[in-house]
Amino acid sequence: DAKTTQPTSMDCAEGRAANLPCNHSTISGNEYVYWYRQIHSQGPQYIIHGLKNNETNEMASLIITEDRKSSTLILPHATLRDTAVYYCIVRVSLIQGAQKLVFGQGTRLTINP
């Protein structure tokens, strides 16, 4: 299973863009990068995913390097409610369309007022 490396923690000022990096140098050509976040003791929340191209949705943007060995999650205008642990995951496909998410330690993002 492809592994990911993320910084343990980051701080960001409220209203600024939060840029969370992730390395996934062993990713295979057909494996997707997923980002989830977990606010204390709640279930993880899906944010965004991508394969090769940059992606944007109402929550965030995902920038994937051309060699696909790293990516950056961007929260464009961070708020206090974005304080959470952010997980970068390489999704592994299982049989019958199921999928395997291997969570690491993630990045603890703190948004400061």
Add this chain to the structure above:
Amino acid sequence: ETGVTQTPRHLVMGMTNKKSLKCEQHLGHNAMYWYKQSAKKPLELMFVYSLEERVENNSVPSRFSPECPNSSHLFLHLHTLQPEDSALYLCASSQTSGLYNEQFFGPGTRLTVL
């Protein structure tokens, strides 16, 4: 009810008890998952069901027994647990086809084994 629900939200049990955790998804998905999150450890995938068939079992001890009677319901039967099994147990569901098959998680069951 919407999304993924889990009951109970909190459970305290002795090592000789038998209990069950329940998960229900209202999203029309056909894959369901059990994860365990111990204190200060990453989420660990325990079991995966797709189309009501178990497709992954991550070397989980036999004192944990999953059951998936239909695509909307998933159970985790617990017996003779150990104190180190105390953790947050999370259920998730997903589609098995299409572009948007991200996993949706429930709120979890906080289990304490005395």
